[in-house]
Amino acid sequence: MTRKLRSNFPRGSYLWAVRNAQWQALGIPEADCEKPKIAIVNSSSGLAACFAHLDGIVPVLKEAIRAAGAIAFEVRTAAPSDFVIGAGGRGGYILSTRDLVTNDVEVAVEGAQLDGMVCLTSCDKTVPGQLMAAGRLNIPTLMVACGYQPSGEYQGEHVDIEDVFVGAMHAQVGHLAMDKLIGMSRNAIRGPGVCSGMGTANSMHIVCEALGMALPGSTPVAANSEAMFETVRRAGQRIVEMVWEDLKPRDILQTAAFGNAVKTILSVGGSVNTVKHLQAVATESGCGADVYGMFERFADEVPVLAGVRPVGEHFIEAFESAGGARAVMKQLGDLLDTEVVTCTGRTLAQNLHGVEVADEEVIRPRSRPVANKPAIMMLRGNLAPEYGIVKTGVIERKVRRFSGPAICFSTSDAAIAALKNGEIRPGHVVVMRGAGVCGGPGMGGGSSRMVFAIDGAGLGEQVAMLTDGHLSGLVCKGLVVAEVSPEGAVCGPLALVEDGDTISIDLDTRRCDLEVSPEEVARRRAAWKPSPKQFDSGWLQIYRRNVGPLTEGAVLVTPR
Structure with missing residues (x-):
C-alpha cells in the first residue's frame, strides 16, 4: 500500500537535502528517509511520578514502528502535574499548560511535516492537549494510555494520592495529625503513573478509547504492565497502517463520537473536567459538537454502571480487570452510536463484537446500575x-x-x-x-x-x-x-x-x-x-489575554 507522503520532498531539492543531512547525522540511512515518518509525542518529566516512566516506553514503540516499515522521531512537550506545577502562579500553570502542549505538538509535528503521531498520554492535561493537537493537525494519530500508578498502604490501611490531598486539608484545619499526614504522603505512591482513582487522568484515558482514538481494550491500564506494553507494540504497527490508509482524526472525531464519550463518562461517574476538555477537543476538531449540551441532555438517559474511587467503592485495578472502557461500552449497548469509525478502521460495533464483561458487580448491566441518578x-x-x-x-x-x-x-x-x-x-x-x-x-x-x-x-x-x-x-x-x-x-x-x-x-x-x-x-x-489583572508578563499573561470561554473549551483564540 503506497500513497504520496507529505514528509517526502523531491530528491536533490533544498528541503530534501538539508533534512537528509540532518537525519544522516542521526544514523538514518537515506533509504529510510523515504518511509513514513511518525512522531512519538512524549510528555516526559522528572518532576512527577505521572511522567517518570515514559522514556522507557519510547524504545519499545520505536522498534514497533520500525518493524512496521516506518521511522520514528521522538518529540517532547510540556508535562503539567497538578500536584507539582500547581505551586506557582496561583495554580495558573495547571490548565493553561494543556494549550501549551497543543502548541508544542503543532510546532514539532506540523513544522516538520511528519506523517502521523502516537501520543503517550499520561497526566490529565497532557491527554486533552494531545487530542486537541490531533484535531487541529488532522494527521493519522493514536493515543496510548501509559497507565495508572500503584497505590500504597499505611498503618494497615489503603492510601493513595486522593487520601493525601484530602488529608492535607484536614490537617490544615486541625482534624488530622501531622505525623499521620507525613506517613501517608510517604506511602501513597509506589511507582510511576497517573492518580489511581477515577480522577481526570483515568477519565481522559477512557475518553480516548470512547472517542475511537485509542485501541480497543487499552484503557485504563496499570503503568509499565505487560498489558500496557502490548498496546504500545500494537500501536506501533497500527499507526503505520493508518498513515497508508490516510485515516485521520477528523474522520473519527465526529459529533456522534463525542456523544459516545460523554455517555461513557456519565456511566462511570468520571471527572467533571472531562466536560471542558472534550469541548476543547471538539472545538479544535471543527466538528461543531456541543459537549456541554450533551452532558446536560444525556445525564438522565445514562445510568451509572461503575463506581470507582472516589465516586464508589471499587479500585481502578478491579475496573480494569472487569474489562475497562470496552466493557462499559458493551454494557451501554444501544445507548451508543456504534456505527462510528474508530482508529482500527472498523466501527465501534465491530470493535465490541464478542466482548464480555468479566465482573458484573464492578461494571454492571443497565438493568442493575450502581445509580440511576446522574453522577x-x-x-x-x-x-x-x-x-x-x-x-x-x-x-x-x-x-x-x-x-x-x-x-x-x-x-x-x-x-x-x-x-x-x-x-x-x-x-x-x-x-x-x-x-x-x-x-x-x-x-x-x-x-x-x-x-x-x-x-x-x-x-x-x-x-x-x-x-x-x-x-x-x-x-x-x-x-x-x-x-x-x-x-x-x-x-x-x-x-x-x-x-x-x-x-x-x-x-x-x-x-x-x-x-x-x-x-x-x-x-x-x-x-x-474589574479586579487588577494577575500576571502581566510571561506565559500566564499570554494565556489570560487569549483564552476563550469555557463553553468553547477554554482554548486559545485569536487575540481580541
Whole structure:
C-alpha cells in the first residue's frame, strides 16, 4: 500500500537535502528517509511520578514502528502535574499548560511535516492537549494510555494520592495529625503513573478509547504492565497502517463520537473536567459538537454502571480487570452510536463484537446500575446563565436543595483562613470567584483545597459552595457548583454577589439562583469594576489575554 507522503520532498531539492543531512547525522540511512515518518509525542518529566516512566516506553514503540516499515522521531512537550506545577502562579500553570502542549505538538509535528503521531498520554492535561493537537493537525494519530500508578498502604490501611490531598486539608484545619499526614504522603505512591482513582487522568484515558482514538481494550491500564506494553507494540504497527490508509482524526472525531464519550463518562461517574476538555477537543476538531449540551441532555438517559474511587467503592485495578472502557461500552449497548469509525478502521460495533464483561458487580448491566441518578449534573440559573457543574457522586444525597446567605472570597487562602477562624458557619453558601480561566488565570486548584478543608472542618453537609474555578477530578465531596460561567472576572453574575445575599441551589430542578431583585443586580453591574489583572508578563499573561470561554473549551483564540 503506497500513497504520496507529505514528509517526502523531491530528491536533490533544498528541503530534501538539508533534512537528509540532518537525519544522516542521526544514523538514518537515506533509504529510510523515504518511509513514513511518525512522531512519538512524549510528555516526559522528572518532576512527577505521572511522567517518570515514559522514556522507557519510547524504545519499545520505536522498534514497533520500525518493524512496521516506518521511522520514528521522538518529540517532547510540556508535562503539567497538578500536584507539582500547581505551586506557582496561583495554580495558573495547571490548565493553561494543556494549550501549551497543543502548541508544542503543532510546532514539532506540523513544522516538520511528519506523517502521523502516537501520543503517550499520561497526566490529565497532557491527554486533552494531545487530542486537541490531533484535531487541529488532522494527521493519522493514536493515543496510548501509559497507565495508572500503584497505590500504597499505611498503618494497615489503603492510601493513595486522593487520601493525601484530602488529608492535607484536614490537617490544615486541625482534624488530622501531622505525623499521620507525613506517613501517608510517604506511602501513597509506589511507582510511576497517573492518580489511581477515577480522577481526570483515568477519565481522559477512557475518553480516548470512547472517542475511537485509542485501541480497543487499552484503557485504563496499570503503568509499565505487560498489558500496557502490548498496546504500545500494537500501536506501533497500527499507526503505520493508518498513515497508508490516510485515516485521520477528523474522520473519527465526529459529533456522534463525542456523544459516545460523554455517555461513557456519565456511566462511570468520571471527572467533571472531562466536560471542558472534550469541548476543547471538539472545538479544535471543527466538528461543531456541543459537549456541554450533551452532558446536560444525556445525564438522565445514562445510568451509572461503575463506581470507582472516589465516586464508589471499587479500585481502578478491579475496573480494569472487569474489562475497562470496552466493557462499559458493551454494557451501554444501544445507548451508543456504534456505527462510528474508530482508529482500527472498523466501527465501534465491530470493535465490541464478542466482548464480555468479566465482573458484573464492578461494571454492571443497565438493568442493575450502581445509580440511576446522574453522577454529573449541569445546573443553570441567574447565577449560571451558561452552566455550572456539580459532581453528585453515586450515593443518594441527603441534601438536594440548599438555600442560605453568601459569604464571598477572592482567594482560597482568605477562604481557608475564614474557615479556621469560625467565620464560615452552617448554612453559609461559600462563594469563591476570580478563579476562572481569565481571572485565575487558568483555574488553579484553590477551589479543590477549600472543598476538602470544609469537609475536614465537619461542614461538608452543612455548607454549600459556588466557584468559577475548577475542581480536581478527585473531588467528590459536599454540594459544590464549580466552573460557574460566565466567570466573575468578566462580570459574570458571580462577581455581583455580596455577603448576606441569599443563594439557592436545587439539584432536582437543576437551578442555581441569586435571590436579589433584577434592579439591584443591574445597579451592581453598572458599578462593577474589574479586579487588577494577575500576571502581566510571561506565559500566564499570554494565556489570560487569549483564552476563550469555557463553553468553547477554554482554548486559545485569536487575540481580541
